[in-house]
Amino acid sequence: MTLIRTSDLLSIAASGINAHNNMLRTTGNNIANVNTEGFVRERTTYVAQLTGGVGRGTTERILNTFAQNQLRRDTTTLSEAQSFYDKISQLDNMLASEANSISGSLSRFFASMQTAIDEPGNLASRDLVLGEANSLMERMSSLSKYMRQMEKDVNQELTSVTQEANDLIKTISALNTQIRYVESASTQQEAGVLRNERDLAIQKLSEIVAIETRNLDDGSTMVHLKNGEALVMEAGVFNLFQISGDPDAQRQRLTLVASNAPVTLGVDETEMGGKMGGLFSFRDEVLGPKQRELGQLALAFADAMNEQNELGMDYDGQLGAKLFELPEFQSLGYQDNSAPNLAMNGRVEENQAENLTTSDYRVTVNAVNAGPPATLDVTVELLNSDGSPTLGTNGNPIVYTYAGANALSTGAGNWSSIGDGLEVEFPSGAYAVDDRFLLQPTRNAASQIDLDVLRGEDLAFASPIKAEGNINNLGSATVVSTAVTNTHVDNAAPFDPDTSAFDGTGGLQGPGAAPGGGVGAPTQIRFTAADTFEVLDSAGTVITTVAGATDLRNLIEQAKGTPGWPAAFSSPPLDDYPGYDVSLEGVPKAGDTFSIGYNTDGVDDNRNGLELAGLQDVNTVRRDASKPFSDQNATTFHGAYADTVSSVGEKSATAGIELKAAKAMQQQSNDWFQSVSGVSLDEEAANLIRFQQAYAASARILSTAQTLFDTILSAAR
Structure with a gap:
């Protein structure tokens, strides 16, 4: 069947002019936005009319969804690797610096001790030992305070990126609403600018957290975390991140709060990915454990020196006293405790620091027994620095229970052992079932130990x-x-x-x-x-x-x-x-x-001094919380610090390699995405010439149609 064209030459020419004018406009828009962040190049396409001429055109973005999703994933990986490496490299440089080395301070302390015990009656040598001891404590305190400041910086950064993520989530949800409204009014045109803004917001969100997206038929895009929890949902509903700390306000935890209902959803911080995931990983996998390892080392050193010095006789012929003052630790009460002012204090049992672990301890009251004094049945749970349970050799959480005859006494001054070299005090009066407390004995301990003697004469080098x-x-x-x-x-x-x-x-x-x-x-x-x-x-x-x-x-x-x-x-x-x-x-x-x-008048005796100096070769710092302290499950002071430094150095080196790989992958996926959706000035310049010529040709047709029309009019006269 032969189709009959009913369009006249004038209308055909006019449709061509309009079509190529739009194509020129699209090309010009692409060229103008070549440096606009998030801009996706556009293309205007037309279909021929059945009766002749150009039909209705459609302008749409040129987008490869697979390339876009890959770029988002690689951006997430790069951002996570970058934030983790930036932080761990700072800590690695601090620990590796000779100027800050605790290992060097330990060596100088024991060297001064060895010099002093060679001539125990020399007071100048004794004073030098105290000087090196004070320097060692200052070095430990300085490093501990540096780690604490890093923890504060990480928490502030987490608060900042959380707010940024929430702003982006709100923006994406609002843009979804606008896109649905605009595109419902014109089914032939994409809301290109709005879609670009939304995709750019999603791209920026992928730098902060790992996300998955799902496009709906109405033009909106749903956003979820990798674990399936929704961030941006339909009908303008979204979930926001919330940062809070319970019971430790200095250790931020992450939750999701729904915008349309008072519901809080738990989030696995280790699965967050992106910058947020990198910060959480550094805090929970590196900084937290190393803070506690340093505290454990400081407490084990101070307690061992105290114990041995107390077994000796000083220059004045008196029994030795403590060299260092160990701190008491105030626990943190949980927000849902029966009263806000309830307290539990902790401290290291005298001469028991070798049993310390790097774990935190959560104490839960199971029963309150009438006194006097009142006693408490409690459960003690060992926790890692990230709040997860510390596991025993059987793979189960380590839990201690104290009840009945082993219940813990309340009242100021009543200290009760809870194992692992720790004892606690419940000074408050009214405790209730389900009250909970978090004890962090090693977290900041390295900055809380003081040298307790001022005179070299107090060093007990002699045996009594x-x-x-x-x-x-x-x-x-x-x-x-x-x-x-x-x-x-x-x-x-x-x-x-x-x-x-x-x-x-x-x-x-x-x-x-x-x-x-x-x-x-x-x-x-x-x-x-x-x-x-x-x-x-x-x-x-x-x-x-x-x-x-x-x-x-x-x-x-x-x-x-x-x-x-x-x-x-x-x-x-x-x-x-x-x-x-x-x-x-x-x-x-x-x-x-x-x-x-x-041993009266034993000034020149150095038997206990030899024991003090020999402590540097004794396994005094417990390694594994799942096993009791023993010579096999312990290491020396130097060994403990070397383990800390080497562990951070190894993780830092691995993080550097992962960062390089992430950069290469992200560059590759970005090149892929830009090859499809990016503006090529060469291609647009060619299109500009092609569309300009087509426009001129259409205009020529229009001119020809006008000439023909004028000829017909002249003939009719």
């Missing part, structure tokens, strides 16, 4: 015990070592469980002063045979007899295992009495005696 054989002994046995394990002074009943035999005035407890009152502390060993010896007090009274001794090491420890050892000296009630021991070497003869006494 001296043992020697009688000059008239006939055997070959000699004293090879003494050991001091407890110097706690308590001279009045009821005696503390940790009481020692030291009376605090330069002597040992005699009969009547020692626990039990019958006999005094061991001050003499007398052999009645090569394998039998008696333990006597200062009055010459036999405390007990040891027969069948197989060796001469730890003679008092052997005496503790005999039936004659006083029950008042045993455990219970006392844990470590008398707190010292002596070991011999050789073969004693009957009648040989060895005296044990306070």
Whole structure:
């Protein structure tokens, strides 16, 4: 069938002029917006009219959805890698700097200690030890404060990017509404400018968080997080991010709040991606753990030095005192506690810092038991720095329960152990079931430890015990070592469980002063045979007899295992009495005696100083919270710090590699997207010439039609 064209030459020419004029306009718009951010080049297409001429045209953006989505994903990956690397490289540079190295300070401290114990009577050398100790504490404090400031900066940055994300979510939702309105009024034209603005907002949002999009038939675009939670929904509904901290206001948590209902949705921060995900990853996977590792190291060091110094005798002949003052920690109460002013305090148990972990501790009240004093049944949960449970070797969360006879006492001054070298106090009066508290003992501890002595004389380099054989002994046995394990002074009943035999005035407890009152502390060993010896007090009274001794090491420890050892000296009630021991070497003869006494005037003695200096090689810092402290599950002070530095360095190097890969991927996807949707000036210039010529040709047709019309009119005259 032959189609009959009914359009005249004039209308055909006019439609061509209009069509090519629009094409020129579109090309000009593309050229004008070549540097406009987010602009997607447009194309105007026409269809021929059935009756002749150009039909209705459509202007639309040239867009490859797959390239656009890939660019968004690669942008998210790059932004996450960049924000993570920027932060971890700062921390890595700080830890790797020799000027800030705790390892160097530790080495200088122990070197000064070694110099001082070589000449324990030299006061200048003793003062140098205190100077290096103060420098070490300042270095730890400085690094801890730097990490705390980084934590504040990260939280502020999270608050800022959260607000930026919320603004973009609102913008996307509003633009969706405008696009639906505009395009519903003209089905032949896209709202190109609005779509560009919306896609640019989505692109910027993909820099902050990882998102997925879904295009609807009405022109709007829905936006979701990778885990499926919606950010932009239909009908102008959207969800906004909310930053809050419970119970720790300094540690921001992320939630979603619906715009059309009072509903709060949980968000997995580790799956956020983008800049926000990079910041969360740095805070939770690097900064938080390293803060706690530094605090654990500082507490373990200070407590170990305190413990060993207390087992010695100082320059003035007094029992050693603590060198460092360890802090008490105030817990954080949760917002839903029964009262806002409820408190729980924590501290390190004396001489138990080796058991510390890097975990936080959440204490939940399960029952309140009437007193006095009132007691609490509680559950103690170990948490990682990101709030997730610390897992045991069986893969289950580590939880301690205290109830019944093991319930924790309330009241100021009543401290109760909760394990891992920690004890807590509940000073408030009215606790209720489900009250919860978060204890973070190692988070900022490195900046809270103070040097507690000012005089070099307070360094207890000498041992408070001296043992020697009688000059008239006939055997070959000699004293090879003494050991001091407890110097706690308590001279009045009821005696503390940790009481020692030291009376605090330069002597040992005699009969009547020692626990039990019958006999005094061991001050003499007398052999009645090569394998039998008696333990006597200062009055010459036999405390007990040891027969069948197989060796001469730890003679008092052997005496503790005999039936004659006083029950008042045993455990219970006392844990470590008398707190010292002596070991011999050789073969004693009957009648040989060895005296044990306070080391009066032992200024040149350095036995305890050697123990202090030797602490740098002792495994004192616990590694794994899932296993009890042991020599295998611990490391030295240097080892602990080296683990921290190497871990950050390794993560920083890996982050640098990932950043380079992310940049390459993002550049590749951007090139792909721009090859389709970007404006090419060469292509647009060619189109400009082509459309201009078509426009001129259409105008020529119009001119020809006018000439023909004039000719017909002339002929009719």
